[in-house]
Structures are given as structure tokens and as C-alpha cells.
Amino acid sequence: MRLNTLNKILSFKKENKSFVVIRDFKSNKDFFYFDNNFDKENEFDIKFKLQCSNALKKDKSSLISYNNKEYFLYVFNSPLKLIIIGAVHIASSLIEIAQILDYKIILIDPRESFLNSQQFLNIETISKWPDEALKEIYIDNRTAIVTLSHDPKLDEPALIEALKSKAFYIGALGSKKTHEKRVIRLLSLGLNEDDINKINAPIGLPIGSVSTKEISISILAEITQKLRA
Amino acid sequence: MKESRIFINMSKKEDNNILYKAKEIIQNGSTVALATVISTWGSSPRPVGSVMLIEQNGKFYGSVSGGCIEAEVIESALKTIEDKKIRKLDFGVSNDKAWEVGLACGGKISVLIENLE
Numbered sequence: 395m396r397l398n399t400l401n402k403i404l405s406f407k408k409e410n411k412s413f414v415v416i417r418d419f420k421s422n423k424d425f426f427y428f429d430n431n432f433d434k435e436n437e438f439d440i441k442f443k444l445q446c447s448n449a450l451k452k453d454k455s456s457l458i459s460y461n462n463k464e465y466f467l468y469v470f471n472s473p474l475k476l477i478i479i480g481a482v483h484i485a486s487s488l489i490e491i492a493q494i495l496d497y498k499i500i501l502i503d504p505r506e507s508f509l510n511s512q513q514f515l516n517i518e519t520i521s522k523w524p525d526e527a528l529k530e531i532y533i534d535n536r537t538a539i540v541t542l543s544h545d546p547k548l549d550e551p552a553l554i555e556a557l558k559s560k561a562f563y564i565g566a567l568g569s570k571k572t573h574e575k576r577v578i579r580l581l582s583l584g585l586n587e588d589d590i591n592k593i594n595a596p597i598g599l600p601i602g603s604v605s606t607k608e609i610s611i612s613i614l615a616e617i618t619q620k621l622r623a
Numbered sequence: 624m625k626e627s628r629i630f631i632n633m634s635k636k637e638d639n640n641i642l643y644k645a646k647e648i649i650q651n652g653s654t655v656a657l658a659t660v661i662s663t664w665g666s667s668p669r670p671v672g673s674v675m676l677i678e679q680n681g682k683f684y685g686s687v688s689g690g691c692i693e694a695e696v697i698e699s700a701l702k703t704i705e706d707k708k709i710r711k712l713d714f715g716v717s718n719d720k721a722w723e724v725g726l727a728c729g730g731k732i733s734v735l736i737e738n739l740e
Contacts, residue, residue, distance in 0.1 A: 397740060400649075457662050
């Protein structure tokens, strides 16, 4: 790989861009593909574009052949993001495990006292009402949103805003009963059933979790399942 | 196998950070080879796009398998550092050498080795 390519990769990564490096090992030439665009005019057609965009969507690098030539599509996606509503007890273990999985964390809670109640390392915190806060955050299809507060005043405006976004995962903590009541309230607020069904609740894969750490694992297992679906 | 030249330096950092590491090594004036998993078949521990860096002194960062083929990749990478030739290594069930180094997962892996220049 040429140093020039490496430098480009590092600078695009710094800008949190999603891109594919199209590598031609034979000629040692590298091209770049961004959302629907190549870095410069070249011999690639729409079909090739589609393969690049699929590679990004699937988050999978691969060798492909095109016009009897072999190319390596080297995929770099924007960072994964996890937005958490509610700086409650379980938030800290969820954050810790999500960070192992390379998620960038944004924690939202309008209650400063909750935000200050635990030490959260290397995360962004926003002390605003969740719906206001969510409107200010760039939410793409690499973003997961989880409500943990148990307080409908906080969780529900967040869920309503989250459902308008491109987030690949939306989950809400709470029992089946809590969720039934939540569904009734959301319906009365004019949301339709299809939208409400996009909320994963009760949150997490059913692995019989008891402790907050175990629940965090089940939540991230479910998020991973949706990411890789 | 030149065991004496190999230093274990398994990094917990993922591949993204490995590319930053590559830059750092080059800036320090050292030569470095890049090994990339370019295709896999069946079960394989590291996905396509996984990378490993190999320095001239045998130090390496990252991984391209669950530890089964790293030694051989390092050996080839040291050759590539010397002769600047791109190498493609195929490991799999049909490859005797792979069994020798123990590709126990039963899958196939192709690794491309090149210099960063």
C-alpha cells in the first residue's frame, strides 16, 4: 500500500466518513468510494458503484472481479454510536461494555444530579430534555438508541424522536407490562403500530439476565444482532 | 522458522488503530509490511479486512487469524520487506503447511502481504 493511501484513509477516518478503498493489487493503485461518489473520474460504472455501496451497507470487505480484473473492496464505516437516555445505575455497565465494542457514547439526562451521580469516562453527556437533545445529534444508520430512565416523561419523547430517525436499533428498558402501557400512550399520541413495533421492548435478548451487568450484555447482544442482520 | 526473530506483541487495539500504528512506525523511519485478510471461506476467526503489521525486527501488531498462521505470515512479511514483492498466502484444509501451523478452525484464509511505501 502506498503511503499516500494510508494518509488518506487516516484523514477520512478522522472526519468520521464512511468509505471504501478500492484496491488494485496488480497495479498498486487505490481509489476511494464515498456515498455514491468516487474520488475521481475513472472506469467504474453504476454496477461497480452498487457493489461498493452494498459493501458499506453490509460492513464487509471483499475481493471482487470486475472487467476481468480483481479488486479488493476495503470497507471503512463511520463509528458506531450508542445514545443512552437516563443516567441511571445500569448506564455505567452498558457504557463499559459498549465501549469494548467500539461504540461512541452519548448519554442524555436533563437531571444534572443523575449525570453527576456516577463517573462516566470518555463519553459525551447532554443535560437536556431527550427529544431536544436528540434533535441536535447526527443520527445515522450506525446509531443505536436506548432508553433506560423508566420515566415516561423522559423515555417517551425520546422514543418518538428516535422513531423519526435512521437509527438501526431502538430499545426501551421496562417489563412487558410497562411496555403495554407505553404502547397505549404512544398510540394515543398518534403513533402507528408499525412504528411502535420498531421499539425493542422488553429490551435485550432473553438470556435470563439478573444483574445490571448481565442485562447490559443482553442489550448489546440484541443491538449486535440488529447491526449484523 | 526463525522463532528468535519474533516478538510477541499482541495488541488489544482493533485494526483501525493498527493503521495509525503503521503511520507511527513509518514516521520513526522503520520499514513495515502490511498483511491483510482478503478472503475467507467457512469458519475463520478474523473477518476479511483484518490487518497485521510486521516490522523489520519481527515485531508485529494486530492479527489475521486466531493465532494459527501468524508465524508463517511474519516469515513471509520479512521476505517482502527485503525484496518488496507482494505475496499472497493461502491457508486451508488442502494446504499441508496450514495443518502444520494448525489452522484448526477448518476454514480457508487468503492473506495479502505488501510493503507500506
